[in-house]
Each structure stands twice: as structure tokens, then as C-alpha cells.
Amino acid sequence: MTTIQESAGRGRPRSERAEKAIVDATLDMIGEGVTVSELSIEAVANRAGVGKTTIYRRWANKEDLVVDSLATLRLPMPEPGGTDVRADLIEFLKVMRSESGELRNRCITNIALNEADRYPDLYRRFRELVIEPRREAFRQVLRRGMATGELRPDLDVEVAMSMLVGAMLFHTKMSGPAYPVPGDLPERLVDEALRGFRAS
Amino acid sequence: MTTIQESAGRGRPRSERAEKAIVDATLDMIGEGVTVSELSIEAVANRAGVGKTTIYRRWANKEDLVVDSLATLRLPMPEPGGTDVRADLIEFLKVMRSESGELRNRCITNIALNEADRYPDLYRRFRELVIEPRREAFRQVLRRGMATGELRPDLDVEVAMSMLVGAMLFHTKMSGPAYPVPGDLPERLVDEALRGFRAS
DNA sequence: AGTTTTCGAAACGCGACCGTTGCGTATCGT
DNA sequence: ACGATACGCAACGGTCGCGTTTCGAAAACT
Numbered sequence: 001m002t003t004i005q006e007s008a009g010r011g012r013p014r015s016e017r018a019e020k021a022i023v024d025a026t027l028d029m030i031g032e033g034v035t036v037s038e039l040s041i042e043a044v045a046n047r048a049g050v051g052k053t054t055i056y057r058r059w060a061n062k063e064d065l066v067v068d069s070l071a072t073l074r075l076p077m078p079e080p081g082g083t084d085v086r087a088d089l090i091e092f093l094k095v096m097r098s099e100s101g102e103l104r105n106r107c108i109t110n111i112a113l114n115e116a117d118r119y120p121d122l123y124r125r126f127r128e129l130v131i132e133p134r135r136e137a138f139r140q141v142l143r144r145g146m147a148t149g150e151l152r153p154d155l156d157v158e159v160a161m162s163m164l165v166g167a168m169l170f171h172t173k174m175s176g177p178a179y180p181v182p183g184d185l186p187e188r189l190v191d192e193a194l195r196g197f198r199a200s
Numbered sequence: 201m202t203t204i205q206e207s208a209g210r211g212r213p214r215s216e217r218a219e220k221a222i223v224d225a226t227l228d229m230i231g232e233g234v235t236v237s238e239l240s241i242e243a244v245a246n247r248a249g250v251g252k253t254t255i256y257r258r259w260a261n262k263e264d265l266v267v268d269s270l271a272t273l274r275l276p277m278p279e280p281g282g283t284d285v286r287a288d289l290i291e292f293l294k295v296m297r298s299e300s301g302e303l304r305n306r307c308i309t310n311i312a313l314n315e316a317d318r319y320p321d322l323y324r325r326f327r328e329l330v331i332e333p334r335r336e337a338f339r340q341v342l343r344r345g346m347a348t349g350e351l352r353p354d355l356d357v358e359v360a361m362s363m364l365v366g367a368m369l370f371h372t373k374m375s376g377p378a379y380p381v382p383g384d385l386p387e388r389l390v391d392e393a394l395r396g397f398r399a400s
Numbered sequence: 401a402g403t404t405t406t407c408g409a410a411a412c413g414c415g416a417c418c419g420t421t422g423c424g425t426a427t428c429g430t
Numbered sequence: 431a432c433g434a435t436a437c438g439c440a441a442c443g444g445t446c447g448c449g450t451t452t453c454g455a456a457a458a459c460t
């Protein structure tokens with residue numbers, strides 16, 4: 001937690017409503033595609049209906065605010081059922097697809113894809129907190145499939161993962177009102193990929 | 201061309217050196233990861249060793265400058281040999297990989313991935329000029345493979361393309377000093393994908 | 401009741417960049 | 431030579447966001 005040390009509970013306590021409004025405003029704007037460098041404390045304060053003082057009392061700078069806000073995100077972590085590989089992979093990609101639609105969940109890709117260069121510290125924390133756990137879960141699905149014999153024993157796990165995840169990100173990133181993501185894309189991707197992944 | 205109408209050749213002609221320096225500075229900064237919204241005319245002028253006047257005399261605003269600068273990019277357009285699908289696909293992905301390394305060529309992905317939301321007009325032109333021709337060339341490689349019988353006749357071209365291109369972008373975007381792109385990634389990707397793509 | 405802390409609001413001085421203008425110089429056509 | 435235009439440079443007034451300070455009111459504690 002990078003929040004500034006709060007003082008002893010002498011006087012008026014800090015408003016939880018204000019804090020939530022600040023974090024919500026921050027996440028909403030990031031989800032809408034506002035870059036961290038474009039994100040201004042003033043805009044957050046206005047959007048949250050809060051004085052700038054109330055923000056600076058809690059966070060030392062913009063990056064700390066963003067880090068803490070992102071940490072409060074409870075993002076949908078796919079829980080693969082484990083019955084068969086195809087279902088697990090499709091479930092995983094479907095969660096990714098839903099993330100492209102909902103405002104809050106767009107924070108993931110927006111941060112992961114846009115801020116790596118400029119805010120390496122933020123990116124590193126986000127990578128450890130959000131990205132790596134998901135990549136590891138994805139790898140586990142593939143490895144379990146290899147263990148059960150569903151997938152080839154010599155499958156290149158990293159390559160296979162990047163093919164599926166990359167294709168999904170490719171579509172969601174390019175998507176928009178003009179280029180929507182097909183609803184059946186996860187199935188089509190997984191079925192096409194599994195033709196080569198499956199054990200013969 | 202969005203350049204401001206130049207006057208008749210009465211007085212001193214405009215300096216080609218200055219113009220090239222401006223465009224070079226613009227492209228360099230975009231390649232380095234500077235967002236269009238972050239790109240300031242002042243910074244371009246300083247970097248190019250040029251007065252702001254010299255820029256404003258040629259372009260009405262920042263977006264026009266960026267559009268014209270990008271239009272001068274003569275980017276490597278893969279020319280698939282057409283002998284076999286595997287070689288063509290690998291060639292294509294290798295060009296993409298080289299684009300991740302060289303400064304100038306990073307403009308492609310930086311514009312394509314980061315500016316779609318905020319500069320739809322710029323993105324549309326860039327898409328028509330750069331992205332779509334490459335996608336079409338990629339589709340042609342796959343379609344030719346289907347015609348010659350190398351690939352399955354029922355291959356889902358769009359899905360196949362997004363798997364390969366998406367995986368490549370996924371790696372190049374995530375790449376950096378800490379996470380370099382493996383040199384043999386194109387081969388590994390294509391070989392893994394072709395297992396499912398090939399006709400039996 | 402009195403103390404302490406937080407609240408939202410407003411204003412501060414600072415710096416970055418905007419797009420424009422004027423300056424003195426340089427380089428073209430006539 | 432001379433007029434026209436472009437050059438780099440510096441300054442303009444204006445906007446925005448920074449991080450800080452001050453203010454009166456509100457909300458907890460002793």
C-alpha cells in the first residue's frame with residue numbers, strides 16, 4: 001500500500017465515500033482509455049466531486065494513486081473447470097473477450113499495453129499482480145492437457161499461449177464500434193489452434 | 201497531402217532540409233513511444249533545430265503533421281516469394297519482428313495500437329495506408345496455400361491470420377530489454393500453427 | 401464545550417505548451 | 431538592386447495542470 005500514513009484517530013475521520021469516489025473516477029478514466037500521463041489529478045478530483053486536497057492527503061503523486069486504484073480491482077480470474085482442455089481454453093478467452101467490453105476491465109489491457117515504456121515501475125507491479133497469474137493459469141491448462149494426453153507432449157507451451165492470447169488481444173485491441181469482436185471468436189480460435197495442438 | 205498551400209515561387213523557397221528535419225524528428229519521437237497527444241510542436245521544433253514558425257507555415261496542426269510524416273514512411277512491405285507457404289509466413293513474421301527493433305518501424309505498432317481511440321481520423325488513414333495492405337498480403341499467402349493444396353481448404357483465414365500476427369504483436373509489444381523477442385519465434389510460431397493449418 | 405482532523409472550494413505561483421507576431425537575416429526571382 | 435518569401439529566434443497573451451496554502455464548515459474525539 002502506497003497510501004500516505006494516516007494520523008491517529010484524533011479528529012474527523014477520513015471519508016470512505018470520498019476515497020471510493022476517487023478510486024472509482026481513476027479507474028473509470030483509465031478504462032475509458034485515458035493514458036496515465038494524461039490523467040490529471042484535477043480531472044480525477046472534479047469527476048469524483050472532491051477537492052484536490054482530499055487526494056493529496058492520501059497519495060503523494062499520480063503514480064501512487066494509479067497503483068492503489070488498480071490494486072483494488074478485483075478482476076475476473078478464470079477458473080478453468082479442468083474437465084477438458086477445449087472448454088478451459090474457450091472459457092479463458094471468453095473472459096478476455098468480456099474484459100474488452102466492460103469499462104472497468106479495459107483497465108487491464110490499457111495499462112498492460114500502453115504504459116510499459118513510460119511507467120516501468122507501475123507496469124512491473126501490474127505485471128506481477130495481474131498479468132503473470134493469468135499467464136501461469138493459462139500455462140497450467142495447457143500443461144494439464146499434455147499430462148492427460150489430450151495435447152501433444154512436445155507442445156511449445158509459450159508459443160501456443162501467445163497464439164491464442166495474442167490473437168484475442170489483437171482482436172479486442174483493434175475492436176470498436178466499426179470492428180466488433182465476433183462472439184464466437186473464442187471457439188473458432190481454440191478449434192483452429194487445437195487441430196495442431198492435439199495429440200494424434 | 202495536408203500540407204498548407206505553398207505560395208508561388210516568388211521569394212526564398214522553403215528549405216527541404218528543414219522539412220526533412222521536422223518529419224524526421226516527428227517520426228523519431230513517435231517511434232520512441234511518444235503519444236500523439238504528448239507530442240508537442242515545441243518539442244519537434246527543438247529536436248529538429250527549427251523555429252515553430254517553420255512548422256506552422258507548413259502544417260495547420262499537429263495531426264496534419266503526424267499524418268504527413270507517417271505518409272513519408274516507406275516501410276518494408278513483405279514480398280512473399282510464393283514458393284511455399286511456410287517460407288512466406290516466416291518471412292512475413294520476420295519483417296514484423298524487425299519492425300519491433302528499429303526505431304522508425306516502431307511507429308507502425310505505436311500508432312496502430314495506441315492512437316485508434318483518440319485520433320480516429322489519423323487511425324483510419326493509417327489503417328488504409330499501412331495496415332490493410334499488409335493484412336491483405338497476409339491473406340493472399342494463406343489463400344494461395346489453400347489453392348495449391350498446402351493448406352486445408354476449409355481453413356479460417358481470418359482466425360489463422362490473427363493467431364500468427366496477434367502472437368507476434370503480443371511478443372513485440374511486451375518486449376523490451378527485460379523481455380526480448382526470441383530470434384527463432386517466427387519459425388516456432390509458423391511451425392506450431394501449420395500443424396493445424398496443413399492439409400492432411 | 402473544546403480540540404483535532406477532514407471536508408470541499410478557491411486561489412496561489414510555477415512551468416509547459418499553445419498559436420501568433422515581430423525581428424533581423426538569408427535566399428530566391430525579376 | 432530590389433521585392434518577396436523563408437529562415438531561426440524570442441516574446442507575446444492564454445490555457446491547463448501542477449503541488450501548496452488558506453478558508454469556513456463539518457465531524458469525530460476527550
